Amino acid sequence: MSTSELASKAEQLKLSENLVYVDETAGNDESGNGTKEAPYKTALSAVTLVANMPEEKQETFKIMVKKADSNEYAEITASALKKAKNAHKIAEKKAKKQAEQAAKDQAQLKAKQLEEQRKLEESKQIKLVLDESLPEPKLIRIKDATENRGQRVKVFGWVNRLRVQGKDMMFIVLRDGTGYLQCVLTNTLCHTFDALTLTLESTVVLYGVVDKLPEGKTAPGGHELTVDYWEVVGKAPGGDDAITNKVSAESDPSIQYQQRHLVIRGDTASAVLKVRSRVMRAFRDHFDSAGYFEVTPPCMVQTQVEGGSTLFSFNYYGEQAYLTQSSQLYLETCLPSMGAVYTMAESYRAEKSHTRRHLSEYTHCEAEIPFISFNDLLDCIENMVKDVVNRVWAEPETRSMIEQLNPDFKPYTEPFVRMRYEEAIKWLNDNGVKHEDGSDYVFGEDIPESPERAMTNKIGKPILLTHFPGPIKAFYMPATKEDPRVTESVDLLMPGVGEIVGGSMRIWDHEDLLAAYKREGLDTAPYYWYLDQRKYGTCPHGGFGLGVERFLAWLLDRYTVRECCLYPRFVDRCQP
Ligand code: 4AD
Numbered sequence: 163m164s165t166s167e168l169a170s171k172a173e174q175l176k177l178s179e180n181l182v183y184v185d186e187t188a189g190n191d192e193s194g195n196g197t198k199e200a201p202y203k204t205a206l207s208a209v210t211l212v213a214n215m216p217e218e219k220q221e222t223f224k225i226m227v228k229k230a231d232s233n234e235y236a237e238i239t240a241s242a243l244k245k246a247k248n249a250h251k252i253a254e255k256k257a258k259k260q261a262e263q264a265a266k267d268q269a270q271l272k273a274k275q276l277e278e279q280r281k282l283e284e285s286k287q288i289k290l291v292l293d294e295s296l297p298e299p300k301l302i303r304i305k306d307a308t309e310n311r312g313q314r315v316k317v318f319g320w321v322n323r324l325r326v327q328g329k330d331m332m333f334i335v336l337r338d339g340t341g342y343l344q345c346v347l348t349n350t351l352c353h354t355f356d357a358l359t360l361t362l363e364s365t366v367v368l369y370g371v372v373d374k375l376p377e378g379k380t381a382p383g384g385h386e387l388t389v390d391y392w393e394v395v396g397k398a399p400g401g402d403d404a405i406t407n408k409v410s411a412e413s414d415p416s417i418q419y420q421q422r423h424l425v426i427r428g429d430t431a432s433a434v435l436k437v438r439s440r441v442m443r444a445f446r447d448h449f450d451s452a453g454y455f456e457v458t459p460p461c462m463v464q465t466q467v468e469g470g471s472t473l474f475s476f477n478y479y480g481e482q483a484y485l486t487q488s489s490q491l492y493l494e495t496c497l498p499s500m501g502a503v504y505t506m507a508e509s510y511r512a513e514k515s516h517t518r519r520h521l522s523e524y525t526h527c528e529a530e531i532p533f534i535s536f537n538d539l540l541d542c543i544e545n546m547v548k549d550v551v552n553r554v555w556a557e558p559e560t561r562s563m564i565e566q567l568n569p570d571f572k573p574y575t576e577p578f579v580r581m582r583y584e585e586a587i588k589w590l591n592d593n594g595v596k597h598e599d600g601s602d603y604v605f606g607e608d609i610p611e612s613p614e615r616a617m618t619n620k621i622g623k624p625i626l627l628t629h630f631p632g633p634i635k636a637f638y639m640p641a642t643k644e645d646p647r648v649t650e651s652v653d654l655l656m657p658g659v660g661e662i663v664g665g666s667m668r669i670w671d672h673e674d675l676l677a678a679y680k681r682e683g684l685d686t687a688p689y690y691w692y693l694d695q696r697k698y699g700t701c702p703h704g705g706f707g708l709g710v711e712r713f714l715a716w717l718l719d720r721y722t723v724r725e726c727c728l729y730p731r732f733v734d735r736c737q738p
Contacts, residue, residue, distance in 0.1 A: 180222050182208040184238070186230040198235075201228070205238060205246035206253070213250060285355040292369070292391050299369050305340035307372045307383055317343065317387070318367045318395065320427070324360060332357060335382070336368065337427075344381035345370070347389045356394045363398035363405045363427070422729055423738050433563045434725060438714055440560040442506060444553035445527050445710075448546055454529065455500040459492035461508060464688050467491055468636055472511040474522075485510035488707055490638075491692050493530035494668060497703055498695075504529040506710070514733060517611055518722035519659060519712055523731040527713075530705035536642075536650040536667050539704040540626050543654055543663055544578045546708075547624070551717070568719035578624040583609075583648065586627055589617055608634045611660055618655040625655040637682040639666040640674070652706070656716040665706025672696035 182196040183189070189203035196202055196211050208225045215223070225243065226235040238246075299316035307315070319338035326332050332347040345368050351357065360366075370389040375381055398405065409421040411428070418425050425431050446456065464481070466473055467488040474485040489505045496503040509526035531542060551573045554560045564571055581589070584605060589595075591602045595613045603613065618625060629648040632641055639649040654663035669675045675696055679686050686693060711723035724730040729738055 180224060182211055182223055182225050183228075183235065184208050184225060185228045187228070189228075205242055206249045208238075209243070209246040209250045210253070213254075282355060282358055285353055285358050288350060288354045290351065290354060290391055290393075296390060303340045304336065304338045304343045304383075307341070307343055307385060307387075311372050311374060311385060314369065314371050314390075315387070316367060316369050318365065319343070321360065321362050321364045321366060321398075322427075324362055326352070329353075332360075334360075334366070334368070336366070336387075339432075342382035343372075343387055344385075345387040345389050347392065351389055351392060356397075359397070359400070360394070361398045361400040361404060365395035365398075366392055367395055368392045419724070419730065419735055420737065426728070430567065431725070433567055434714065434718055434720065435728065437554070437560055437563050437567070437718060438710070438726065440554050440557060441550065441714060441717070442525075442527075442710065444550045445504075445506060445546075447553060448549045449502075449504045449529065452502070454502040454504045455496075457489075457493065457496050457500070457503050457505050458507060459486070459489040459505060461486050461510070465491060465692070466684075467638075468511075472513055474510050474512045487511060488526060489528050490530065490705060490707065491689075493528055493705060494695055494703065495691060497530060497532040497701070498699060502529065502531045509707070516733060518724070519611070519661075519709075519715065521711060521723055521727065521730055521732055524712075524723070525710035525727065526707050527710055528705060528707040530703065532701050532703045534702065534704055536628075536652075536704065539650075539665060539667060539706065540580065540628070540652060543652065543665060543706055544624075544626065547578075547654065547663075547713075548574065550713075554717075564718065568717065571717065571719070574624060576623070578626050578654070579621060580626045580628065582629045583627060583631065584629065586617065593617070593620065606631050606633065614655060614660045618657050618660055622657050624657075626652055627655055628652045635666070637678045637684065638668050638675070640669045650704070654708075656712075658719065659712050659716040662712040662716060663706050663708045665704065667702065667704040670696060670700045670702050672700065 181198075183198050183201035184196075184203065184205050184207070185201040186203060189201040191203045191207045194200045194202045194207070196208055202208050202211075205225060205227060212220055212223045212225070225238040225246075227238045227242070228235045297314045299314045300310060302310050302315045302317055304317060304319065307317075317336065317338065319336040321334050322337035322342060323335035324332070330349050330352060332352045334345045334347065336343045336345055347357065368387060368389050369391040370387045372385050372387050374385050379386075401407075405424055405427075409417055409424050411430075413421075422431075426435060449456065462476075462478060462483050463486045464478075464483050466484065467486075467490055472487060475482055476485070477483075486507075486509055488509055489507050493503050493505060504527065506525060506527050508523055510523050511520070513520040513522060529542070529546075531539070534542070554564065555573050586609060587603050587605055590609070590613050593616075595616045596602060603609065609617075628651065629642065629645075630639075630651045630653075631647055632639065632649050635649050635651050639651045642648055642650055650667035652663070652665050653661045654665075656662050669678055672693065675693060676686065679689070709723070711726040714720065714726035715723050718726070720726055724732065
């Protein structure tokens, strides 16, 4: 309690009584005020109170104490009073010392602030000048730093990391999308206003010479830019608005998705997006080298491919239309003119599920091939996955990002496991993977995500799971000749993710396809163009679709497909 508070408390006392009460049992030093109604607990509090009264009154006061073993108040004994007065003196000295220290600290802080302010003001006077006698700098991007070692360069970028060492040295790790570059600024370069107020994510241009680092020192690329001149291009906010206060790796996922435009600047998210770019190029290169043509079918459609329940519908100039679930049907129409075709387009699924492998919008890599058998189709899928992995693994920069994100990854060289749906049902039951209620899986039912994941993880190898029963698959899948209960269909399952590819042969007989529409209760009218394929020179054909985000989640060991696209769309999230 402060001295003034004590003094006012003393004033409030019943001065006429000139007594201060201490009850060792029922008193309270915090809430008491020394009256008989609210006595203190210790004599020290009573002495402190008296000591804060006007001097002329102090002598007139008596301290009355009710000992713990007594029911009566009696005047404090001389020895107890002496003891309390000593304790009060010690406490007073301590408080004085504390107050002096606090005042000193405050003064020091103020001086420091003033000094900083003065330095900042002074720094405004420091202007860097480009030394015209130095060689003309060459504008480079960070990825080209190695081949430009030893010569003067100029490089633009974002301040990815910042470390100030003393007042004459500053390290910036610069990021420009092509790589990271450690830059060192010394002396006057660190004394300018911009240097003293530099923040993460500010954009800068740095001039200087890139040199190999001496043995034992490490930095990205094994080199460092010794800066001789620099400028700020655009300053990022500090304080409450600093990027580190907006989002971090520890932030709640909902904040991370809301701030994804900032998250993608991070080392991990940007590496995923870069590998994604290389993977998409590898798919294109794979198909290109195998003689496929790329097509880009419409996303606004009036037909369903994978069942009506996951269609996003919208008003198309007064008519009902949908966002495509798959470009498959359009790819099929391209076979007679272009032969084997593929597309890398967005597909849309109104999936209400919150699983880690479902998006509402995903990138769908789909291919369609004429005149093939079901076994050819399985080979196509297996070869594509292996070839795409080999292609990205062969690029040193991409490989190092894959290794950064998934250190245990090795390209898979063995043949993929090929397993029929019926065998998978048996595997689940033999391996104790059951329904929640403990019952067995039975032929004919869908194998949901969880048992599928359990099986794939336990087998630990890619599995081409084939011959699913017709009723759990799409209308266009043909039954096999040997067993009409099952279809020529396939899912590719990968450890850690589960299904990444879905494919099948297609019913190619006109009458059979009409029968399939009837069975599904689908109106054939909007599909006139699809049915025409079976009229005007039909052929056995098949194809598949691969979810690019699921492929990446597997390749890069990401927990969810939401991390594998730029701005994920899922239930309740359509921002940024
Ligand atoms: O198995 P699906 O539904 O097959 C088709 O759409 C076929 N028409 C493709 C074809 O034959 N051309 O989907 C194919 C793949 C799945 O294996 C999965 O990787 C991905 O697309 N996929 C999804 N990815 C993310 N979010 C979703 N909601 C997905 N739905 C399917």
